[in-house]
Amino acid sequence: MCLKIIFQSEMWLGMVFSWVFSLLLMEVMTHLFYYNALLISGAWRHLSPLDVFIVGYGVLNFMWLKFFLIWRYFRFWSLICGIEAPENMPRCINNCHNLESFWKNWHASFNKWLVRYIYIPLGGSQRKLLIVWVIFTFVAIWHDLEWKLLSWAWLTCLFFIPELLFKSAANAFQATNAFRVFVLRELRAVAGAVTITCLMVANLVGFVIGASGINWLTSRFLEKDGLPVLAGMFVSFYVGTKLMFHVQDFKQSRH
Numbered sequence: 001m002c003l004k005i006i007f008q009s010e011m012w013l014g015m016v017f018s019w020v021f022s023l024l025l026m027e028v029m030t031h032l033f034y035y036n037a038l039l040i041s042g043a044w045r046h047l048s049p050l051d052v053f054i055v056g057y058g059v060l061n062f063m064w065l066k067f068f069l070i071w072r073y074f075r076f077w078s079l080i081c082g083i084e085a086p087e088n089m090p091r092c093i094n095n096c097h098n099l100e101s102f103w104k105n106w107h108a109s110f111n112k113w114l115v116r117y118i119y120i121p122l123g124g125s126q127r128k129l130l131i132v133w134v135i136f137t138f139v140a141i142w143h144d145l146e147w148k149l150l151s152w153a154w155l156t157c158l159f160f161i162p163e164l165l166f167k168s169a170a171n172a173f174q175a176t177n178a179f180r181v182f183v184l185r186e187l188r189a190v191a192g193a194v195t196i197t198c199l200m201v202a203n204l205v206g207f208v209i210g211a212s213g214i215n216w217l218t219s220r221f222l223e224k225d226g227l228p229v230l231a232g233m234f235v236s237f238y239v240g241t242k243l244m245f246h247v248q249d250f251k252q253s254r255h
Contacts, residue, residue, distance in 0.1 A: 019072050026065050035059045039208050045216065049226035052217075053233055056204050063207070064093035067107070086112070097192030097241040099156065099163050102199060114139070129164060133157045140206075151214075152206020159198040166191050185245065192241030193234050 029035075035058040038044045044055055071088035078085040091105035104111055114135055122131045133154075140146075140153035170184060205214055221230045 015072070015076060019069065019076065022065055022069055022072075026062075026069060029058070029062055029065070033058055035062055044209075049221055049223070049229040052220060053229055056200060056208070059208055060200060060203055061093060063203075064089065064106075071107075085109075094240070095244055095247065096196075097244050098167075098195050099160055099199060100167075129161060132160050148210035149206055151211035152202055155198075155202040155205055159195070159202060163191070163195060189238055189241045189245070192244070193237035196237040196241070197234065 035055050038047070038055050039059060044052055047055065068089040075085045075087060086109040088108050088110075089105065090108055091101070093102075093106075096102040096105060118135055118138065119131055122134060124131075136153035136156050137150065140149040143149050166187075170188065201214075201217070204217070205211060209217060220226050
């Protein structure tokens with residue numbers, strides 16, 4: 001009983017501490033970093049590729065933090081009232097290296113609803129490549145009937161296809177020795193870097209620049225001054241993915 005009380009008290013303290021820390025971080029970002037102002041005003045079109053990357057990455061983190069604060073706040077009070085509400089943001093946006101895990105951990109309660117009422121009735125894992133188009137189109141319309149949201153949905157589905165195919169091939173690949181394990185891990189890290197890049201593009205199109213900004217974004221990063229930024233961004237995501245692997249290995253070793 002004492003251990004249970006201690007565990008529960010630590011859980012509550014951890015929840016409150018993370019929420020307060022996130023709130024302070026949000027205040028700092030709001031007062032010192034003008035990501036949203038740059039995007040709403042359209043000034044981002046005049047920025048360098050590096051600045052565009054920083055602003056885009058900052059906006060996505062700001063969005064995650066905003067929803068985390070809202071949902072965690074109301075979950076806290078529901079738990080106070082004895083109602084076990086699901087955690088909507090169980091994993092940080094910067095700790096997801098594939099689309100499937102990202103969307104499972106973004107608005108997780110809605111994800112469970114989609115799985116129960118759309119994914120499973122339409123065939124589940126047997127028709128996953130087709131069902132994702134239905135689900136993300138529904139989610140886009142659920143947000144609002146806008147072309148940029150539909151573009152976000154369909155881009156996400158396009159990016160989902162190679163990931164699902166890669167996962168299928170990786171599962172069939174027999175890592176029988178240390179070298180094969182190393183190769184598979186490196187390929188997964190490269191795939192993770194590609195996925196994070198695609199995830200950024202899809203979300204920027206859907207919630208920031210719109211479908212009309214795709215050509216501009218592509219051409220900006222494929223210019224002479226944009227290619228080094230693109231390479232640096234990819235390497236950063238590759239290293240970040242490797243760090244995520246180590247974090248996962250550490251967590252698994254503790255259980």
